[in-house]
Amino acid sequence: MTRPPGRPAPAGGLARAAAITATVALTVATLTGCGAGKAPARHTVVVLAASSLTESLTAAARDYEKSHPGTDVQLSFASSSTVVTQVNQGAPADLIALAGETAMAPLEKSRIARDGTRTLAANTLEIATPPGNPGKVTTLADLSRPALRVVLCAATVPCGMAAAKALSAAGVVAHVVSYEINVKATLAKVQLGEADAAIVYHSDVVSAGGRVRGVPIPASVNQRLDYPLVRLSEDTATVAFAAYLLSDQGHQRLRDHGFQLP
C-alpha cells in the first residue's frame, strides 16, 4: 500500500481504508475460526439445561465426547425458565433439558423438532443443610422456626414452584430469607454456611457429596418432576447425543447423580 512519492493518489485514502477493513475482517475470521474447530468433520451439539443437571450432564457429555471424538458437546446451565426464555428469544440450541413438565409450557412449540420430546429422568425434593446441620433440621415443619435461615428457589423457577407446593401441602410456612435465581445458587448458600436449610432436589444433595447433608421430605408431600429432553434440531450429531442420554449408559450417569429413571 505504498504511494508513489510526491504524487497525490486520489484513491489513496480509500485504498488504505479498504486495506484496513480487509485486515480487520481477516482477523475477525481467524478469531471466530478458532472457536468453530479446525477439522471440518467435527460436530457441535449445543445443550441448554436446567441447573440441577449441571454435574450429571457434564459427566455424560465428557463420556460421550471421549467415545465420539468427532462430537463437541457444549453445555450451558441456567434455571429452566431462563433456558425457555433464551430459546424463545432465538438462542442457538440443539437440545434442551428442563426440570419438570410445567417448565416446558412457555416453550414455543414450533421450535421443537418432530417427535423431539422424551422424558430424560425424574427428580424429587430434599432439604439440604450444612454438613453439621447447625439448625438441627429434621423435618419439613422445622423450616418454620423463626431463628432458622431458609433459602428457597424463586417462584419463577421449577425448584421454587415445587418447594412452594410441598410446603403448602405440609401446611408449613417457611422462614425464608432469600429466593435464589436457580437451584445451584440456592444450594450454594447452604454450602457456604450462610443458610441453615434450603429446599433443593435430591440430585443436588447427591451431587454435592459431603458438602451438604440431606434431610428427606416425606413422599406424601414431596413433588416428583419429570425432566423433558427436547430436541430442537434434526442434526444427526444431536439425534445421536440425545439417544445416548436416553440409553443405559446415559441413564447410569443420571442415576449416579441421584436422578430416578422415568
Add this chain to the structure above:
Amino acid sequence: MRSVRWARTGLFIPAWIGIAVLLVPMVALLLKADWAGMPDQLAKPSVVPALRLSLMTTSSTLVICALLGTPLAWLLARSTHRLTPWLRALVTVPLVLPPVVGGVALLMAYGREGVVGRTLLEVAGWSIPFTPVAVVFAETFVALPFYVLAVEGSMRGLDRRYDGLAATLGASPWRTFRTVVVPMVAPGIASGSALAWARALGEFGATITFAGNFPGRTQTAPLAVYVALESDPQAAIALSLVMLLVSIVILGLLRGRWLR
C-alpha cells in the same frame, strides 16, 4: 480535498454505528413498553417495595460514601507518602472487579463463616447477609471508589496555598478541611455523589450474591427486574423504564455542571 471527504465519511460511518449500538437497546425498551398499562405495572406488589428499598439503600450508601469517602479523598490528594499511589490503586480495584466477585469477597469477609462475620456473630450476635444492611455493604463496596476518585480529582486541582493561608490564620487542619477544602470542592462532591449513587442504584451482582433476594428486604430494583423478566416481562420493562429515567435525570444534572 477528496481524501478529507473520504476520511470524514470513513469516520462518520463507524461513529454512527457506535451511536446505534448505544441507542437501539434504550429505544427498544421505550417501544416495547405498554404505556397505557404503566400505572398498573408500577403499582404491582413486586415493584413498589423494590423501588423503595433501592431508594433507602442507595441514600444510605451515599451518606456513608460522603462520610468515609471525603476524608479518604483528602488523604489521597494530600499525602506525599510513598505508599499513597498504591493506596490509590487499591481504591480503584472495586471499579474493575466484576461485581459478583465483589459479592463473593463480601461473603468471605462478612458472611456467617466469614473472616469478620464469624466474630461479629459470636460477639454481638449480628449476622449481615440477607439483610438490607448487606445491600448497603454491597452498594458501598462498588460505589465508594467512584465517589473517592471524583472528589480526589477536584481536591488535587486545589491550590495548596489555601491550606497554608488558613493555617497561618490559625485554623486547625480539621477546620481547614471543613471550611476551606470541602466548600471549594463542592462541585466534585456533587458529581462524585451522582456517580456513586447511580452505580449503587444499578448494583446487581454483589447484591444478589451477598444479600440474597427477598422482596422488600434485599430485592432491589435491578434484582426485581431480573426476577420479573421471566414471569412478568411488562413489570420488568416498567421497572427498567423507571431506572432509565432516573439515569437520564442524573446525567442531565451532571451535564449541566460539566457543559457550562
